[in-house]
Amino acid sequence: MTTKRHTSKIGVLTSGGDAPGMNAALRAVVRSALQRGARVFAIYEGYQGMVDGGDYIREMNWGSVGGILHQGGTIIGSARSADFRTREGRRKAVRNLVLNGIDRLIVIGGDGSLTGANIFRQEWKELLAELREAGEITVAQAKAHPNLILAGLTGSIDNDMIGTNMTIGTDTALHRITEAMDAITSTASSHQRAFVIEVMGRHCGYLALMSGLAAGANWVFIPESPPESENWEEEMCQALHAGRETGRRHSIVIVAEGARDRNGIPITSQYIKEVLEDRLAEDTRVTILGHVQRGGAPSAFDRILGTLMGNAAVEEVLTADPDSEPKLIGIRENNLIRSPLMQCVEQTRHIAELIEAKEYETVLTLRGGNFRDSLSIMRTLTRAQPRSPEPGQKRLRLLILHSGGPAPGMNTAARAAVRLGLDRGHTMLAAYNGFQGVLDGEIREMDWMSVSGWVSRGGAELGTSRKNPDGTELARLAEVFKQYEVQGVMIIGGSSGYETAYKLFTRSDDFPAFNIPIVCLPASINNDLPGSEHSVGSDTALNSIVLDVDKIKQSAVASRRCFVVEVMGRYCGYLALLSGLASGAERVYMHEEGVTLHDLQIDLNNLVHGFEQGKRLGLMIRGEYADPFYTTAFIVSLFEKEAGGLFDVRQAILGHVQQGGAPSPFDRIQATRLAAKGIDFLIREANKISPGGAFVGMQTGQVTFTSLGDLTRLVDPDFSRPRDQWWLRLQELAKILAEPNFEE
Numbered sequence: 001m002t003t004k005r006h007t008s009k010i011g012v013l014t015s016g017g018d019a020p021g022m023n024a025a026l027r028a029v030v031r032s033a034l035q036r037g038a039r040v041f042a043i044y045e046g047y048q049g050m051v052d053g054g055d056y057i058r059e060m061n062w063g064s065v066g067g068i069l070h071q072g073g074t075i076i077g078s079a080r081s082a083d084f085r086t087r088e089g090r091r092k093a094v095r096n097l098v099l100n101g102i103d104r105l106i107v108i109g110g111d112g113s114l115t116g117a118n119i120f121r122q123e124w125k126e127l128l129a130e131l132r133e134a135g136e137i138t139v140a141q142a143k144a145h146p147n148l149i150l151a152g153l154t155g156s157i158d159n160d161m162i163g164t165n166m167t168i169g170t171d172t173a174l175h176r177i178t179e180a181m182d183a184i185t186s187t188a189s190s191h192q193r194a195f196v197i198e199v200m201g202r203h204c205g206y207l208a209l210m211s212g213l214a215a216g217a218n219w220v221f222i223p224e225s226p227p228e229s230e231n232w233e234e235e236m237c238q239a240l241h242a243g244r245e246t247g248r249r250h251s252i253v254i255v256a257e258g259a260r261d262r263n264g265i266p267i268t269s270q271y272i273k274e275v276l277e278d279r280l281a282e283d284t285r286v287t288i289l290g291h292v293q294r295g296g297a298p299s300a301f302d303r304i305l306g307t308l309m310g311n312a313a314v315e316e317v318l319t320a321d322p323d324s325e326p327k328l329i330g331i332r333e334n335n336l337i338r339s340p341l342m343q344c345v346e347q348t349r350h351i352a353e354l355i356e357a358k359e360y361e362t363v364l365t366l367r368g369g370n371f372r373d374s375l376s377i378m379r380t381l382t383r384a385q386p387r388s389p390e391p392g393q394k395r396l397r398l399l400i401l402h403s404g405g406p407a408p409g410m411n412t413a414a415r416a417a418v419r420l421g422l423d424r425g426h427t428m429l430a431a432y433n434g435f436q437g438v439l440d441g442e443i444r445e446m447d448w449m450s451v452s453g454w455v456s457r458g459g460a461e462l463g464t465s466r467k468n469p470d471g472t473e474l475a476r477l478a479e480v481f482k483q484y485e486v487q488g489v490m491i492i493g494g495s496s497g498y499e500t501a502y503k504l505f506t507r508s509d510d511f512p513a514f515n516i517p518i519v520c521l522p523a524s525i526n527n528d529l530p531g532s533e534h535s536v537g538s539d540t541a542l543n544s545i546v547l548d549v550d551k552i553k554q555s556a557v558a559s560r561r562c563f564v565v566e567v568m569g570r571y572c573g574y575l576a577l578l579s580g581l582a583s584g585a586e587r588v589y590m591h592e593e594g595v596t597l598h599d600l601q602i603d604l605n606n607l608v609h610g611f612e613q614g615k616r617l618g619l620m621i622r623g624e625y626a627d628p629f630y631t632t633a634f635i636v637s638l639f640e641k642e643a644g645g646l647f648d649v650r651q652a653i654l655g656h657v658q659q660g661g662a663p664s665p666f667d668r669i670q671a672t673r674l675a676a677k678g679i680d681f682l683i684r685e686a687n688k689i690s691p692g693g694a695f696v697g698m699q700t701g702q703v704t705f706t707s708l709g710d711l712t713r714l715v716d717p718d719f720s721r722p723r724d725q726w727w728l729r730l731q732e733l734a735k736i737l738a739e740p741n742f743e744e
Contacts, residue, residue, distance in 0.1 A: 008038045008039070008103075008104055008318060009039045009102045009103070010033050010038055010041070010102065010104045010105070010318075011041050011050075011057070011097060011100075011102040011105045012029045012030070012076075012106045012107075012108070013042070013043035013044075013076065013105075013106075013107055013108070013109075014046060014074040014076055014078045014108045014155065015046035015078055015107060015108070015110075015116070016046070016078060016080065016110040016113040016155070017155075017156065017157075017294065018072075018078050018155070019156055019168050019169025019172075019302075020073070020157075020168075020169045020172035020173070020295075020296065020299070020302050021155070021168040021169050021172065021299075021302030021303060021306035022073070022108055022169070023068040023069065023075055023298075023306070024168075024298060024302065024304075024305075024306030024307050024310070025153055025155070025168060025307070025313075026042070026068070026074065026075070026108070027065040027068055027306075027307070027310070028310025028311045028314075028737060029106055029310040029311075029313060030060045030065045031065065031736070031737050032310065032311045032314040032315070033314050033318075034061070034062060035736050036314065036318060038314070038318060039059060040059070041057050041058060041059050041100060041102055042057075042064070043056060043057050044076045044077050046077065046079045047081040047083075047089075047093070047116060048079045048081035048083060048084065050084065050093040050096060050097065051084055051092045051093050051096070053092070053095070053096030054096075057096060057100050057102075066584075067553075067617075069298075069582070069583065069584045070298070070303075070546075070550045070553075072172075072294075072295050072296045073295070074108075078109075084116060084120075085116070087123070087127075090119070090120055090123060091127045091130060091131065093120065094123075094127040094128060094131060095131050095136055095137060097145075097148075098128070098131070098137050098141050098145050099141070101144070102145075103144075103146075103147065103148055103149065104149045104150075105117065105120075105121075105151075105317070106150075106151050106152075106314070106317060107150070107152050108153045108155045109152075109153075109154075109156075110154065110161075111156075111160075111161065114152040114328070114341060114345055115342070115345055117150055117326070117341075118326060118341060118345075120148065120150075121148045124147065124148040125147070128142050128146070129142070147322035149317045149320050149322055149326075150326035150341070151313040151316040151320070151326060151327055151329060151341075152313075152326065152328045152341050153168060153309045153313055153328075153329050154168060154328065155168040155169055156169060157170050157173035157200060157207065157293055157294055158170070158200060158202070158203075158206065158207065159204060159206040159207070160351075161328075161330075161345075161348050162339075162344045162347040162348045162351070162366075163330045163339040163344030163347075164328070164332070164339075164344075165330070165331055165333065165701060168302060168305055168306050168309065170206070170207070171299045171301040171665070171666065172296065172299045172301075172302045173293040173294065174207065174210055174214065174666075175299050175665060176289070176293045176296065177197075177211040177289060177293060177665075178214045178215050178456075178664075178665045180197070180287070180289055180292070181197060181211060181215035181217070181252065181254070182215060182662060184197065184287060185216070185456070188249075188250035188251070188252065188285075189249040189250045190249075191283065192283070193250060193282070193285060194240070194252075194280075194284040194285070195251070195284070195286075196253045196254075196255060196269045196272045196284065196285070196287070197252065197287050197288075197289065198254075198255050198257055198269040198289065199211060199255070199289055199293065200256070200257055200289075200290075201222070201223065201256035201257055201258055202223070202256075202257055202258040203258055203351060203352040203355055204223065204224075204258075204351075205220075205221075205222025205223050205256045205258075205259070206371070207256065207293070208220055208221065208222050208254050208256035208259070209222050209374055209375060209378060210374065210669055211254060211665065212254045212378055212382075213374055213377065213378050213381070213668070213669055214455070214665040215252070215455065215456060215668075216252070216453075216455035216456065217252045217254045217382065218239070218240060218248075218251050218252050218253065219239065219240065219252075219253040219254070219382055220253075220254050221253075221254070221259035221267050221272075222256050222259060222375075223259055223260060223355050224360060224363045224364055224367060224371075225360060226260055226262045226360065227261060228262070230262070233279070234279075236272075236275070237275065237276070239383070240280065241280055242385065245384070246384055246385060246449055247452075248384075248452065251276070251282065253276075255268075255272060258355075263358075264356070264358060269288060270286060273285075297547075297550065299664075300539070300543045300545075300546040300579070300582040301539065303546070304578060304581055304582050307581060307582075307733070307737065308336055308733070309331070309336070311733055312329045312336045316329065316338060325340045325341065325342070326340075326341040327340065327341055328344045330344075332700075332701060333699075334533055334700075334726055334727075335700075347366075351367075354366075370673075370701070377416070377420070377676050380419070380420060381420075381672075384448075385448055386422040386448055387423055388425070389425030393425050394687075395426055395427060396426045396427070396487045396488055396682070396683065396686050397426070397427045397484065397486055397488075398421050398426055398427070398428055398429065398486075398487065398489070398490065398679070398682055399430070399484070399488070399490070400414055400418065400428065400429070400446075400462070400490045401431035401435065401437065401438065401489070401491060402460045402462050402464035402497075403434045403465070403492070403493035403497025403500065404434075404464060404494030404495060404496045404497050404524060405464070405466070405525075405659060406459050406460050406659050406660075407460075407493075407525050407536055407537025407540075407659065408536075408537045408540035408541070408659070408662065408667055409523060409536035409537050409540065409663040409667035409668060409670070409671040410459070410460045410464070410536070410671075411451075411455070411458070411459065411460060411461050411462075411663075412454065412455050412668045412671040412672060412675075413492045413521055413523065413536060413671035413672070413674065413675045414430070414451060414454060414461070414462060414492060414675075415451035416676060417490055417492075417675040417678065417679055418430070418446045418450065418451045419451065420679045421679050422446075422447070422448055424679065427445060428445070428446045429444065429445055429446065430443070430446050430450075430462055431443050431462070432444070432462050432463050433462075433463035433464065433465050434463065434464045434465035434466075434467055435465065435467040435468070435469050435497075437463065437465070438477060438480055439467070439469065439477060439480065441480060441483075443480070456663070456668070458540075458660055458661050458662050458663060459660070464493060466496045467496070467500075468496045468499055468503075469500060469503070474503065474504075474507060474511065475511070477504075477511075478513040478514060479513075481513040481514070482513045486513070486516065487516055487517075488518070488682035488683075488685070488686050488691075489501075489504075489516065489517070489518045489519070490519050490521060490675075490678050490679070490682060491518070491519070491521065492520075492521045492523050492675075493520075493521075493523050493524070494522075494523065494524035494528075495524070495529065495720050498529065498530075498695060498711060501518050501520050501693060501695075501708055502693075502711045502712070504518055504693070505518055505693035505708040505709065506708075515691065516691055517681065517682045517684075517685035517686050517688075517691040517692060518693040518708065519681050519693070519705075520695035520696070520708070521671075521675060521678050521695075521696055522534075522536060522697055523535060523536040523537050524536075524537060524538065525540070525541035525568060525569075526568065526569045526570055526572045526574065526575065526721075527572060527574040527575070528569070528574070528722065529695070530695065530697075530706065530711065530715050530722045531699070531704065531705075532696070532699065533697070533698055533700075533726055533727075534666075534697075536667050536671045537659075537663070538575070539664045539667045539670075540661060540662075540664040540667050542575060542579055542582070543664050544654075544658050545565075545567050545575060545579040545583075545654060546582045546583050548652075548654055548657070549565055549579065549583040549585075549619070550583070552619075552652055553583070553617055556616075556617045556618070557616045557617040558616075560611065560616050560617075560647045560648065561647060561648040561650060562607055562617075562618030562619070562620070562639060562650075563618070563620070563649075563652055564620045564622055564632055564635050564651050564652070565585075565620070565621050565622065565651075565652045565653075565654065566622050566623075566624055566651065566652070566653040567579060567621060567622070567623060567654055567658065568654070569624060570624065570625050570720070570721075571591045571625050572591075572592075572623075572719075572721045572725070573590025573591055573593070573623045575623070575658070576588050576589065576590045576621050576622065576623035577621075577728075577730060578730070579621055580621040580734055581730060581733070584738070585619045585620060585734075586603075586607075586618060586619055586620060587620045587621070587738065588621045588623075588734060589620065589626040589627070589630075590622075590623040591623055591626050591719065592725070593731070594626075594627060595626055600630065600635065600638060604638070604639055604642050604643075607639065607647070608642075608643065611643075611646050612646065618647065618649075620635070632651050632653060633651065636649050670698060673698075673703060674696050674698070674703065677703040677705075681694060681705060692707065693707065693708035693709075694706055694708055695708065
């Protein structure tokens with residue numbers, strides 16, 4: 001691929017605490033810059049490397065960032081530099097950049113690193129003049145680089161930066177915490193112990209709150225919302241004791257390192273331990289997770305997030321007006337945004353100041369509605385028993401069931417729905433084995449403890465089926481609804497559940513029993529359901545694929561081998577494209593794009609050229625229904641035959657392992673939030689003469705409801721996937737980062 005040469009030289013550094021996903025951002029910066037014809041230099045050891053210069057500033061090529069997507073930390077190092085905090089240190093840094101011809105800088109770090117970068121940018125012209133007058137650079141060099149153009153990416157596990165919904169590293173940290181909590185819960189239950197788990201978060205309780213929601217903690221302390229009561233110790237102990245009285249064998253308390261009471265006095269993990277031991281005589285242990293939260297391979301989300309942000313940062317520094325304010329690259333929902341860098345930093349620090357000033361209500365407002373909603377849900381789910389119904393309250397009978405294939409997070413959604421419904425004073429029914437179970441009368445009333453332990457379980461404890469009742473079965477279904485006095489239905493599942501819900505919704509005139517509110521909650525690893533950008537289960541499946549591909553790549557690189565990996569998804573290429581982006585695949589085959597013999601010939605030629613140049617690994621990802629003729633086996637045979645012994649070719653069909661395993665934190669959190677909104681919908685609509693039917697989902701970062709009547713308009717009937725799929729816009733980026741510029 002021939003690219004017009006660009007005269008710009010871009011510097012990139014990582015600074016401050018490391019965060020998983022920094023390497024993905026670095027890789028994207030290097031390869032995106034090269035594809036645009038620019039030259040890119042990595043500055044090793046953060047700002048200290050910029051001050052020291054020499055071999056700490058190295059030009060990068062395509063292969064320099066090969067094989068780093070799965071690595072934690074940062075391969076170019078990070079350091080906190082005392083020298084850079086001085087004017088003389090920054091003067092040296094300007095000299096080193098100018099001597100290398102660099103006047104565009106991308107900084108990946110926290111608020112301190114980004115603040116330092118902005119100070120550096122502001123002083124650039126003045127320091128440039130000093131260097132020119134001292135004869136350390138020439139007049140021509142000074143004129144060639146009159147400004148420093150800057151872009152920032154936030155690498156921080158705390159998720160505490162204004163200007164982005166997620167920071168690089170946060171999702172991986174949630175994985176680490178949730179995995180630890182799942183493990184601790186099992187040992188705590190075995191010994192009937194209490195555990196106090198301390199997580200990071202000095203001024204931001206995101207990790208504590210979301211991991212508590214994802215792992216089923218029994219009490220949570222965060223900086224933004226201290227306990228309301230001065231006697232919070234007694235309230236906590238009463239709640240935990242009540243939980244034990246109901247049969248729970250453990251107590252899990254999670255505390256952010258910056259937690260405090262209403263008077264600003266720190267609430268430490270050690271103090272909580274002492275309270276539990278003294279007042280409840282609980283056998284209590286403390287686990288401080290520490291830096292394990294920042295380590296290890298990044299999650300699929302952090303790899304993709306770092307990739308998207310790195311690519312956008314290159315575009316920013318190559319096109320920005322030299323006199324414009326530097327930008328912070330962030331993400332809002334699934335869209336990249338650019339915000340004034342220092343405005344974001346100042347607002348972030350302002351929240352910390354508000355916490356110190358005990359302005360907690362203002363802090364919660366600034367954190368946003370999703371944070372506040374999650375906190376409210378968390379407080380409900382940590383109760384030992386539901387609240388008593390209010391006098392005279394109308395008590396509904398709400399039915400929950402699964403439909404379609406199993407998806408990790410189904411149990412999490414069912415747990416949240418049952419407990420939130422009970423807490424609102426309603427009777428919660430559950431059907432076992434989907435609509436087939438409803439037809440067979442396999443319906444049971446659920447209580448608070450019926451769903452104990454379900455938050456972390458994969459599969460579907462209620463069972464599921466693809467049964468889609470029709471004809472006389474609809475009449476039988478109506479009879480069962482009438483028999484059990486069902487007044488609202490939540491269907492957690494995939495396309496078969498949506499189709500059945502549509503039938504019930506449109507046949508309510510024929511069957512009065514169907515004239516009830518109906519809500520569908522998307523749960524499918526394929527991410528092929530309308531009205532939601534993500535289906536529950538798809539993130540877990542994506543992470544499962546990426547981890548397996550990491551292992552496959554290790555095998556392949558040792559043997560000069562190309563792997564063709566087949567993933568699920570039916571006619572939807574979400575898993576194929578996103579796993580390809582997260583694993584660094586050279587080619588993704590999916591049904592939306594199709595496969596031709598010409599495509600395969602080009603891919604084969606690229607493989608041959610690459611292996612002739614010394615590459616040791618080839619990776620292709622194929623969606624299971626990409627093409628009925630050019631199957632995985634066909635592609636493997638074609639490549640093997642034409643490789644002529646230059647490299648081996650193997651296939652890996654990952655199969656149903658993608659549907660298994662404990663749900664990821666993202667899937668648990670989304671399942672819980674959607675279930676909460678779904679229960680609200682059922683209760684609200686049940687009071688109407690003509691109740692509505694809808695599918696709930698996450699769109700543009702908000703929970704939305706789409707009428708069941710729109711189902712046929714939004715879904716492609718031939719391929720059972722949404723007509724509009726937001727993630728398809730990532731196709732071009734995946735190709736850019738996968739195809740080396742052999743002309744460079």
